[in-house]
Amino acid sequence: MTEPTTKQLIETARARQDALAQVETLMAQATGTAHDLDNTIQLTVDARGKLLNLWLAPAAANWGPDRLGSLIVEVAQVAMQEATQASYNKVALLLGEDMTYLIEQLSGMPAPARAANDDTGLTVEEFQWRREERLGGRRTQPAAPTDAGDDVYDLDSFDPASLRSDR
Known part of the structure; x- marks a missing residue:
């Protein structure tokens, strides 16, 4: 191989x-949106943590000021992680x-997908x-894991969005 000029x-x-x-x-373009489990709070932030949108359901008033405040902070942290990951995903496509x-290391904010305690x-x-719940199907508890020897695959219902990736 020749040396570059x-x-x-x-x-x-x-x-x-x-x-x-x-x-x-x-x-600056990356955003993250999160909501609480009860869908009473939804917010969107950018990768720097700037609040872009906050939605509260009327039922959010039932939480009380202290619990509501801490719940907003918790949801904002999740949205911030999503925004941070989205920004690194975009940067990785550009820079590799x-x-x-290296940017993660310099910024002191590693990508959430690299977190040691990641789910x-x-x-x-x-x-x-x-998925059944989201699509309005029956509400049943998750089935027990099937035996590894079972050759039952439901490819028609596979959702590629379920695959995880840190980039």
């Missing part, structure tokens, strides 16, 4: 500089994984139960 090195450096200049814009990881996700049974 000085002209090629300069072009590469300029391309990286242009890409880095776009990082601020990409991160290694540069994005491992739903079981298939939990996912199917929640």
Whole structure:
């Protein structure tokens, strides 16, 4: 393999500089939305934590001021994690994984998908139960895990959105 010329090195450096200049814009465009389990609070924040939208159901007044305040903060933290991850996802598409990881380290805000205490996700049974619930189907408890020897696959109901990815 031949060594890059000085002209090629300069072009590469300029391309990286242009890409880095776009990082601020990409991160500013990322948003995250979250709600509480009872759907009484929903809010949207940007990747810096700026509140963009707050919706409260009339039933939110029943929580009382202290509980309502702490619940808003909890929901905002979840929305912030979503916004942070969305911003890193956009940056990774532009700069690549290694540069994005470096930005995470420099910012002191690692991507939520890299968190050591991250939830491992739903079981298939939990996912199917929640899917049925979302689609207005019957409300039954998740089925017990099936035996590994069962060759029953319901490919027609597979939802690719259930796959997790940190990028």
